[in-house]
Amino acid sequence: xxxxxxxxxxxxxxxxxxxxxxxxxxxxxxxxxxxxxxxxxxxxxxxxxxxxxxxxxxxxxxxxxxxxxxxxxxxxxxxxxxxxxxxxxxxxxxxxxxxxxxxxxxxxxxxxxxxxxxxxxxxxxxxxxxxxxxxxxxxxxxxxxxxxxxxxxxxxxxxxxxxxxxxxxxxxxxxxxxxxxxxxxxxxxxxxxxxxxxxxxxxxxxxxxxxxxxxxxxxxxxxxxxxxxxxxxxxxxxxxxxxxxxxxxxxxxxxxxxxxxxxxxxxxxxxxxxxxxxxxxxxxxxxxxxxxxxxxxxx
Amino acid sequence: xxxxxxxxxxxxxxxxxxxxxxxxxxxxxxxxxxxxxxxxxxxxxxxxxxxxxxxxxxxxxxxxxxxxxxxxxxxxxxxxxxxxxxxxxxxxxxxxxxxxxxxxxxxxxxxxxxxxxxxxxxxxxxxxxxxxxxxxxxxxxxxxxxxxxxxxxxxxxxxxxxxxxxxxxxxxxxxxxxxxxxxxxxxxxxxxxxxxxxxxxxxxxxxxxxxxxxxxxxxxxxxxxxxxxxxxxxx
Numbered sequence: 001x002x003x004x005x006x007x008x009x010x011x012x013x014x015x016x017x018x019x020x021x022x023x024x025x026x027x028x029x030x031x032x033x034x035x036x037x038x039x040x041x042x043x044x045x046x047x048x049x050x051x052x053x054x055x056x057x058x059x060x061x062x063x064x065x066x067x068x069x070x071x072x073x074x075x076x077x078x079x080x081x082x083x084x085x086x087x088x089x090x091x092x093x094x095x096x097x098x099x100x101x102x103x104x105x106x107x108x109x110x111x112x113x114x115x116x117x118x119x120x121x122x123x124x125x126x127x128x129x130x131x132x133x134x135x136x137x138x139x140x141x142x143x144x145x146x147x148x149x150x151x152x153x154x155x156x157x158x159x160x161x162x163x164x165x166x167x168x169x170x171x172x173x174x175x176x177x178x179x180x181x182x183x184x185x186x187x188x189x190x191x192x193x194x195x196x197x198x199x200x201x202x203x204x205x206x207x208x209x210x211x212x213x214x215x216x217x218x219x220x221x222x223x224x225x226x227x228x229x230x231x232x233x234x235x236x237x238x239x240x241x242x243x244x245x246x247x248x249x250x251x252x253x254x255x256x257x258x259x260x261x262x263x264x265x266x267x268x269x270x271x272x273x274x275x276x277x278x279x280x281x282x283x284x285x286x287x288x289x290x291x292x293x294x295x296x297x298x299x
Numbered sequence: 300x301x302x303x304x305x306x307x308x309x310x311x312x313x314x315x316x317x318x319x320x321x322x323x324x325x326x327x328x329x330x331x332x333x334x335x336x337x338x339x340x341x342x343x344x345x346x347x348x349x350x351x352x353x354x355x356x357x358x359x360x361x362x363x364x365x366x367x368x369x370x371x372x373x374x375x376x377x378x379x380x381x382x383x384x385x386x387x388x389x390x391x392x393x394x395x396x397x398x399x400x401x402x403x404x405x406x407x408x409x410x411x412x413x414x415x416x417x418x419x420x421x422x423x424x425x426x427x428x429x430x431x432x433x434x435x436x437x438x439x440x441x442x443x444x445x446x447x448x449x450x451x452x453x454x455x456x457x458x459x460x461x462x463x464x465x466x467x468x469x470x471x472x473x474x475x476x477x478x479x480x481x482x483x484x485x486x487x488x489x490x491x492x493x494x495x496x497x498x499x500x501x502x503x504x505x506x507x508x509x510x511x512x513x514x515x516x517x518x519x520x521x522x523x524x525x526x527x528x529x530x531x532x533x534x
Contacts, residue, residue, distance in 0.1 A: 170401055177387060177398050184385040187347060189373035189402030189448065 007140035013260045015143030021256020022155035026210040027226070027233025028240065028248035029159060030203045035242045037179045037199030040089060044104040045207055046230030047111035048084070050223060052077040052204070053211030054119055057126045057221055066129045073208040081204020085197050115223040123220035132218075151213045158209045159249055162202070166245070175199055228272075232259075235275050239282040241289020250291065300325045301346070301452055301484060306355030308341050315341040317508040319355070323452075323501070328478050328485040330495040330516060332529035333505035339488040340382055342505070343454045346486070347379040348372045359452055373402060378445035382456040384437050386444070388430035392421050395429055395444050403448030414443040435466035439473070446477065452484045453477070459491040467491065471498045492529045496520045504528050 005011055027045070034042045042048075056073025060066065088107070092100045130146035144152075166172040177185045178195040185192050214229060215221035233248075236255050240247025255278065259271040282290060301323045308316040316338045323329035333339050344350040346357055348369035357364040362375055373379070386395050396414055400407040415422035418439045424432065429440060438458055445453060455474065459467040475498040478485050489495035496502060502519040504511045506528045512519060519525055 170397070170407075173390075173394060173398060174401055177390070180389055181385070181387050183349065183369075184381065184387065185398075185402070186349070186369040187373055187379045187381060187385065188399055188444070189370050189404075190398075191370050 006137040006142045009264070010261070012141075012143030013264050014257050016148070017257035017260030018253050019144065019148035019152050019256070020260065021253035022152050022159075022249070023210055023213055023252075024229060024232045024236050024256050025249040025252025026155045026158065026206060026213070027229050028236035028252050029162065029245055030207040030210065031233060031237040032240075032242055032245050032248045033162070033203035033206065034200060035237075037175070037196050037203075038085070038089065038093070040100045040104070041242075042104050042203070043101060044084075044107035044111060045203070046226035046233075047108050047115070047223075048080060048204065049077065049207035049211035050221075050226045051111050051115055052080055052208045053215050053221060054115060056208070056212065057124070057215055058119065060126055066127065069126070070209075070212045073212050074205045077208030077211075078201040078205040081207070082197050082201035084204075085200035089200070090193070090197075112223045119223070121223060123222040123225070124215075125220040126215050128216045132216075147216060151216065154209060154213055158206055159245070162206060163245065165202075231272075232256075232275055235279045238279055239290060241291045244289060244291035247289060247291025301359045301486065302357070303342070303346070304356050306342075306345065306357065307353045308338070308345055308350055309353050314508055316345070316352070319505070319508070319510045321503045321510055321513050323484055323486050325360075325484050326478070326482045327500040328475070328487055328498055329513075330492075330499035330502040331486060331488045331505060332490075332492045332495065332502055332519075334529065335490070336507070337505040338508045339490075339505055340456055343379060343381075343456050343486065343488055346372075346454060347377060370402075373448070374404070376403075376449070376451040377454065378448050378450035378452070379454040380441045380445050380456060380458065382460065384441040386429040386432075386437050386440050388428065391426055391428055392432070392440055393425040395440055396421070396425075396447055399444035399447040403450075405447060405449050410447040410449075414447050417446070418443050434461050435463075435470065438462065438466075438470050442470075442473065442477070446481075450483065452486070454486050454488075456488045457490060458487070459489060459494055467494050471495070474498060 030045050031042060034040055034045070052073050055076050056069045059069045059072055088103060089100055092103060128147050130150045132145045132147040134141040134143070134145045136142070166176060174190055175195055175198065178190055178192045179199065182192050211226060214225055219225055232255055233252065236252040237248050240251035255275055259275060262271045262274055303319060303321045306316055306319045319342065321331070331339050331342060341350060345352050346364065348364065348367055352365060359375065359377055364372055393411070396411055397407055400410040420436055421440060421443055424436065429437060432440060458470050458474065462470065471494050474485065474487065477483055487495055487499060496516050496519065499516040501513065502516040503513040504519065504525050511528055512525060
C-alpha cells in the first residue's frame with residue numbers, strides 16, 4: 001500500500017515538482033526581499049546569483065570541497081549584492097528619470113556576457129554531495145533522490161532562517177521598519193541606509209543558495225542557467241504577492257508541481273505557457289497578490 | 300535648550316521659512332502656532348534633519364544640528380513625533396515601542412515597563428496592530444515610542460490632529476506631565492492654539508514663514524492683535 005503510494009505517478013510528479021518548486025520559491029524570495037526593502041524589482045537577481053555561484057563552485061577545481069565552495073558563493077553573494085545596492089542602486093533612489101529596473105536589466109546582460117567570457121558557455125557540472133538516483137520502493141523508483149531531498153532541505157532551511165530573522169529578532173524588526181517606513185525609522189534613530197544595504201546583502205546570499213542548488217540539476221552550471229528559473233520565480237513572486245515571503249514559497253512550490261504535472265501528462269512545451277497564464281489569471285483576480293494582507297495604511 | 304537662528308528654508312522657488320529665530324528653553328513647553336502653510340511642520344522637519352535649510356543655524360544642547368543626518372540627530376536625544384503620528388500600522392503596539400528603544404539603543408525591557416506604566420492602555424493592546432488603535436491611542440503610542448528613547452528634546456507636530464476635544468485635552472495633559480516629570484524640552488506645533496496655549500510656557504507665532512513673536516504663552520494668549528495670525532484670519 002505505502003509502496004504503491006510512493007511510486008505512484010502523480011505522487012512522484014508532486015514530489016519532483018516540489019523539489020524544483022522550492023527553488024522557484026527561493027528565487028521568488030530574493031525578489032520579495034529586495035522589493036520589500038527598497039521597492040526595486042531586481043531583474044539582475046538571476047545573473048547575480050549565477051555569477052557568485054560560478055565564483056564559489058569553480059573553487060572546487062582547486063580541491064575545495066562542495067560545502068566550503070557553497071559558503072564562498074553565499075559570502076560573495078552577500079557582498080556583491082550589498083555593493084550593488086551601494087554603488088548602483090542607492091544613487092538612483094531619488095532620480096525619477098533613471099529607473100533602477102532599467103539599470104538592473106542592463107546589469108543582467110552585462111553579467112551574463114562577463115560570465116561567458118570568463119567561464120565560457122559550456123556547462124560545468126559541480127560534483128554533488130549526494131546521489132541523484134531516486135530512492136527505490138519495492139524495486140520501483142520514487143519521486144525523490146538523495147540529491148533532490150537535499151535541495152528541498154537546503155531551500156527550506158534558508159527560508160526558515162530568513163523567516164526567523166525577519167519576524168523574531170531585533171535586527172529583523174529594524175529591517176522591516178526601514179523598508180516599511182524609512183522616514184519614521186530615521187526619526188527613531190535607525191541607520192536606514194545601512195539597513196537597506198543589509199537587506200540587499202541577505203537577498204544576495206539567499207540568491208547564491210538558489211544558484212548553488214540549481215547548479216546541481218542535470219542542466220549544470222552555465223551563464224544562463226537561472227534565466228528560466230528567474231522568470232518562474234518572478235511569476236511566483238507576483239502571484240504570491242511581492243510583499244509576502246511565505247506567499248513566494250507557496251506559489252513557487254505550486255508552480256513547480258503544476259509544471260511537472262504538465263510535463264508528464266501533457267506536453268512539456270506548454271509548461272512555461274501555463275505558468276504565464278496562471279500569472280495573468282492571478283493578477284486579474286487579485287492584483288495585489290494572493291498572500292498579500294490588505295493592511296490599513298497610515299492615516 | 301534649542302536655539303533656532305535666522306533659519307530660512309525653501310522648496311524650490313517657494314519660501315517656507317524666512318529668517319526665523321525661536322528659542323525653546325530647557326524644561327519648558329514652547330508652542331509654535333500658526334495657520335495652515337505657516338511653516339510649522341517645515342520648522343520641525345528642519346530641526347530633525349529631514350529638510351535641509353538654505354541658511355541659518357540650529358543648536359540643541361550645544362550640538363549644531365545643520366548638516367547632520369536625521370538618524371544621528373535622533374540619537375542625540377531629539378525625538379520627533381511627526382504629523383499624523385508616524386506609528387507603523389503594520390506593526391503591533393509592542394513592536395512600535397521596541398523599535399523606539401532599538402533606534403535610541405536604550406534598554407527595551409525596562410523601557411517597555413516604563414511606558415506601559417505611563418500608558419496602561421498600550422499594555423492592554425500590546426499585541427494588537429497599530430492599525431487597530433483609535434486616534435487617541437495612536438497618539439499615546441507615538442508619545443510612548445518617543446519617550447522610550449529617553450529624549451531630552453521632544454518635537455510634537457499637531458498631536459491634536461483628528462482627535463475629539465476631550466481626547467485632545469487628555470493628550471495635552473499627558474504632555475504637560477511628561478515635561479514636568481522629566482525636565483523635557485518640548486516644541487509643540489499646533490493649529491489648535493487654545494489647547495496648546497493652556498499647557499505651554501512660551502509661544503511663538505509663525506505667519507507665512509516668518510516668526511512674529513516669541514513670548515510667554517500667557518502674553519500671547521492675551522494679545523488680541525496676534526490672535527488673527529494663528530487663527531488664520533490675517534491678510
